[in-house]
Amino acid sequence: MYTEEVMDHFRNPRNVGEIENANGVGEVGNAQCGDIMKIYLKIEDDIITDVKFLTFGCGSAIASSSMATELIKGKSINVAVELTNKAVIEALGGLPKVKVHCSVLAEQAVNAALHDYAQKTGKKITGLEDFDPDYDVHEHEHEYL
Amino acid sequence: MYTEEVMDHFRNPRNVGEIENANGVGEVGNAQCGDIMKIYLKIEDDIITDVKFLTFGCGSAIASSSMATELIKGKSINVAVELTNKAVIEALGGLPKVKVHCSVLAEQAVNAALHDYAQKTGKKITGLEDFDPDYDVHEHEHEYL
Amino acid sequence: MERKVYLDNAATTMVRPEVVETMNKYYTELYGNPSSIYEFGQKAKKALGSARETVAGIINADTDEIYFTGSGSEADNWAIKGVAEKYCSKGKHIITSKIEHHAILHSCEYLEKNGFEVTYLEVDEYGMISLDDLKAAIKEETILITIMFANNEIGTIEPVREIGAIAKENNIFFHTDAVQAFGHIPIDVEEMNIDLLSASAHKINGPKGVGMLYIKKGIRLENLIHGGAQERKMRAGTENVPGIMGFAKAVEIAGKTMDESIEKMTVLRDRFMKLIPERIDNAKLNGHPVKRLPGNVNFSFEFIEGESLLLYLDMDGISGSSGSACTSGALDPSHVLMGIGLAHEIAHGSLRLSLSDFNTEEEVDYTVEKLVNVVDRLRQMSPLYTGRRK
């Protein structure tokens, strides 16, 4: 069902946990639908120096969280904001169709954390203009297939 | 499907053939329905001294003919006329439901031959009053089940 | 992964070696067509007759009340649609429950599209239907009550005998999907007033692709599969003689070992049901504590999701199952867990472990040990977890 990369990130998820003094935190999804992702960012000089996640969800939700955090760790916020669900899927070597929404959730979680950081610091991050913190991927699932 | 007795009479049918100077011959059934029985009787002093048959039909038709001829051979015509399809079935150790009509045909064939004898000789055989040479068992199959 | 602990016997089972041996004989030696008149075919026909007798015996039915099918689902579809088509002039109302297998529910929905009315009875927190609800649902037009014997997810055993009595009293046919109960616990169609009963071979260590429908004498169903004269003209298709013989062998063994097997599995099940809540906080048993299949264990673990749970257990060689939506590609968790009133997030974290009598106490202990770790690991990862983080 899952690729080796997915299983690797599921088996040994990178960056699990909380960051106590995170300056950007985003949470998306809901328990009703079976997946919630929460991402913690530590940003210094526009660079993501640390990132952690907590995820309630299926194997691909955990793997997507893990992969997304790896993809943005050490990157500048302008690069991180460009992270797409497609990039997550690619890095994971693919996801089953019915699991594509997990990668979207990961993209959303990163954006939510960046949005939180932007709000807290008053910074503007290009690419977040359309960000809707209440957007529910589960209602739009087919769009990403 | 068939009992040992049926198979025995099918494998080694008794009394197969024609009797050249038969004084009673009866034929019942029709090729369309898949079975015809023809019985030849040699009757002397009201005793069936010889009997032979020819049958076109399935295994149980052949076995029924064979058994019927065995059952009347050496008997008086008054005994022979009493032969029922049930007696044939019993002697054969049973017949499958869908094959019961074969035993009826055998009974009919014996009666037809006796009827022929009676007509030729002007004798009256008690029990043959209702005999209908054109009766078609296939149309009445269910009655004998 | 060295170890293998198979705890998904409610999904499907290993075929017993004796059953395989039986089938192999019919694959390569006695492969004749039972409808053929040569001896070779007649041998197969005779074998079929004895298989029918064995299968009938275990539910106290008559031999000619057993019709072999290609699956439990086919039997369910046939029973429901077959009754509906033949008796629709009597009425077009069917009563079932909310927690039936999809083979029942989707057949009912199909009939709804075709002008039938279906009442889906609610169940209580244990998954039990209410007999009063059932009585209240009966109308003049009700032609069929179909309630499962035992639930496949939570193991709850429905009050079948009482349902049968109510159906009889009201002159309504009673079908029960006994796919999970058949061969596992005692069933008596006579005593329980069951008119139609579905079963499936692969749930009792028999082959996949073989099922049966018991149809009480006197009930006429429209065929689901029309064609040849097999199964007394009721179910067409060259008889799957090897599969049916394998089914019968599995039934024979199930019958002989039932008491012993119930005892053994109940001990293992109860060990799970004792150890899990002892070792894991916020673990909720699903299904009835007592009126449940001897082989069924079902727990919900708060704060975590079922698929991850299954995958981590799989890494320890343990095969289980979950009612989580994520395992099925659906949006909602299983209708059964919803039906007993679980909140979505709780339902997502459910785990079914289903036993066979090949399982051992040692496997139970191993599984509990691993489960404790896995649940903890996932909770540590979960944003919902309210316990102590390490």
Added chain:
Amino acid sequence: MERKVYLDNAATTMVRPEVVETMNKYYTELYGNPSSIYEFGQKAKKALGSARETVAGIINADTDEIYFTGSGSEADNWAIKGVAEKYCSKGKHIITSKIEHHAILHSCEYLEKNGFEVTYLEVDEYGMISLDDLKAAIKEETILITIMFANNEIGTIEPVREIGAIAKENNIFFHTDAVQAFGHIPIDVEEMNIDLLSASAHKINGPKGVGMLYIKKGIRLENLIHGGAQERKMRAGTENVPGIMGFAKAVEIAGKTMDESIEKMTVLRDRFMKLIPERIDNAKLNGHPVKRLPGNVNFSFEFIEGESLLLYLDMDGISGSSGSACTSGALDPSHVLMGIGLAHEIAHGSLRLSLSDFNTEEEVDYTVEKLVNVVDRLRQMSPLYTGRRK
């Protein structure tokens, strides 16, 4: 009875040892449920995928156009009823032939009871439909043409490619019951414009109880069996993985050996077709002399009846089949023999010998030898016989 010459391969076949071996692996080792997410289930799922590929390959279909069923009959029923239900708003007329298998004919009759109109095309003395008749039968309301690929009794191969072209031209679905042709002779659904095709594993040395329906992409059928999400939600029921793997193995071997097998069987068939009329008077070949299945031999012997013929042959260890009413408990001989215009009494005396590539020339000669004796013996017993009595 020492010797065994099996010549009823059109009824069912011996399962190849390689096929049994394949199945056994899935019975006792890889018995996991393909719908389960643990590795053990995923292995079964992957296996299913490869089976689908193999089966698709032999008819030049796409992998996801193959749906496994529990028999050829189920596939036939599903195709016909499934199209009828989904497309009835387009029209309620179906065209078929008089010599289809009962799985087709009785499904059509069922639809007739439910408001459909069915045209049953006549066939010529060889069992061939007329393309002109077909064209003339097409109406505005025609939604489906279902004509068999090859006939099971007399082996005649219908002009499938031409039927496909006509169906396509008229925008009508074309289903073909290929149970007798599949795996035996080349089929290309693409080239032949076949929209739906039924097949059955046990006719090609695979297991009984497994069939398949090819459904061209884009065609939607109503389910015949509702329930779980198996077979892309189109056919419910836990997948019969061992059976399907066995089917695929049989297809694989059939594909590899097809040319060779056709050549070999054609030689044996033609030997029968040459020797029988040479040695036996009043023997009439049924079916087409050339456009026939390589494994099908069918003769009528005047003055005798089929069941007796079969039973005597059986005593010599030879298994054949007959279209006689007496073998089926019916009153009329087979509708196929009637359909090609045989008189009742001739039809009663028919014999089908159907080959597999396990048969040998020596078996053919042995069979002819015995047949000569048996026919003579029965004729000597027959009141209809016009030849010389001994």
